[in-house]
Amino acid sequence: MPTNEWMDAETRVERARKLYEKGRWVEAAAELRxxxxxxxxxxxxxxNLALTFDALEEYxxxxxxxxxxxxxxxxxxxxxxxxxxxxxxxxxYQAALEHFARAQKLDSNYEPAYCNRIVTYTEMGDHDNxxxxxxxxxxxxxxxxxxxxxxxxSFYAREQFDRAINCWQQALLLDDQHPEAHCRIAxxxxxxxxxxxxxxxxxxxxxxxxxxxxxxLDLGELMVEMGNYxxxxxxxxxxxxQAPDHAGAxxxxxxxxxxxxxxxxxxxxxxxxxxxxxxxPGAHARLGQLLLRTGRSKHAAKHLLAELHRCGDDVDMLxxxxxxxxxxxxxxxxxxxxxxxxxxRPADAIAHHNLAVSYFMMDRYDDGIRxxxxxxxxxxxxxxxxxxxxxxxxxxxxLFRARRYVSRALMLSPADEQIRHLSIQLGMGxxxxxxxxxxxxxxxxxx
Numbered sequence: 127m128p129t130n131e132w133m134d135a136e137t138r139v140e141r142a143r144k145l146y147e148k149g150r151w152v153e154a155a156a157e158l159r160x161x162x163x164x165x166x167x168x169x170x171x172x173x174n175l176a177l178t179f180d181a182l183e184e185y186x187x188x189x190x191x192x193x194x195x196x197x198x199x200x201x202x203x204x205x206x207x208x209x210x211x212x213x214x215x216x217x218x219y220q221a222a223l224e225h226f227a228r229a230q231k232l233d234s235n236y237e238p239a240y241c242n243r244i245v246t247y248t249e250m251g252d253h254d255n256x257x258x259x260x261x262x263x264x265x266x267x268x269x270x271x272x273x274x275x276x277x278x279x280s281f282y283a284r285e286q287f288d289r290a291i292n293c294w295q296q297a298l299l300l301d302d303q304h305p306e307a308h309c310r311i312a313x314x315x316x317x318x319x320x321x322x323x324x325x326x327x328x329x330x331x332x333x334x335x336x337x338x339x340x341x342x343l344d345l346g347e348l349m350v351e352m353g354n355y356x357x358x359x360x361x362x363x364x365x366x367x368q369a370p371d372h373a374g375a376x377x378x379x380x381x382x383x384x385x386x387x388x389x390x391x392x393x394x395x396x397x398x399x400x401x402x403x404x405x406x407p408g409a410h411a412r413l414g415q416l417l418l419r420t421g422r423s424k425h426a427a428k429h430l431l432a433e434l435h436r437c438g439d440d441v442d443m444l445x446x447x448x449x450x451x452x453x454x455x456x457x458x459x460x461x462x463x464x465x466x467x468x469x470x471r472p473a474d475a476i477a478h479h480n481l482a483v484s485y486f487m488m489d490r491y492d493d494g495i496r497x498x499x500x501x502x503x504x505x506x507x508x509x510x511x512x513x514x515x516x517x518x519x520x521x522x523x524x525l526f527r528a529r530r531y532v533s534r535a536l537m538l539s540p541a542d543e544q545i546r547h548l549s550i551q552l553g554m555g556x557x558x559x560x561x562x563x564x565x566x567x568x569x570x571x572x573x
Contacts, residue, residue: 135164151181169198214246237266244276256280271300287314373403475505509539
């Protein structure tokens, strides 16, 4: 290789280092690729390119660069570890485990080989092995904050929120600036229903990183749930101050305006979301919902269909779309959506009930009754399903069955006005009065 080409490649690598430190990762990657074209046999350059792709969150390209570095230096522990981490990110768990095991075989005291396997096993749902890796890691290094952070993820996935909180608090004791630890604690408190504690830890995270967009959004959404709409709006606007085209922040402001009844403001924000990102999850559904509320059913249907094409098999969105399409009186599509939902969630009582409602509205009472009965097999104490089942039998002229179902609904929800009204219409009020009179007679006769 000519000397000048070699020196030029070295210069590019040094330039890449400075660009990387400034956060100009795209330019750094370009300089490193140019250097590697001159000398593809330098493992350090391949490793640095992989680190740069990691910073860009381009994990497939990072994994390729780590693999290239390993071909040049097969026993490099750091490269094996980093490749294992990226394989986990790419959900290639067996490959990740192989890389970590190889690092362990090369050096049984290499703690990251155990520590990072905690995450891999957690994502695989193998929590026993996740805990085993945690205890093995602590035999090598007892005070590793990342180990406590990682095993906290395993406890959180199992909904053992108190144990997760304890682990993340331990991580903070070992490293009071541990990234995302406060956020994780906040999520666990939120899941437990302790919203004040959750807010406290989101604010603690923001003290460490005032411009963290994801934390600002999370805290804003928590404030919405707590009914503190003023602070919620402040947090969403703080995101937009940093990133004016952040679709998520505009979406949150749109949802907040909807909750406050500010429909014109909500519509403006949601349309802005769709200009920024045409397929933003939920935006078409929310805009469709708003248009329904303002009497623009035809325009609403267009957006609901756009959301339907986008959402695929997202069961939560299918549930919402089914209900909105029923509101839009697009019964055929509502029925199709809810049938898909029932196939995806055959044990979901609400899905079966909503499908039944769509059938009832299409005058297909036998199909609706079948799905209402399935809903009740899954969830026996479901007064709304019993009520709608009673109505369906009324429509079929089967008053005895209607009375039976409304009687059960009334026992479960005696204060429900609709159920009480239907029971009166079916003569249930007289039935209960007569029954009480008969019981009184029996008691009197026994005296």
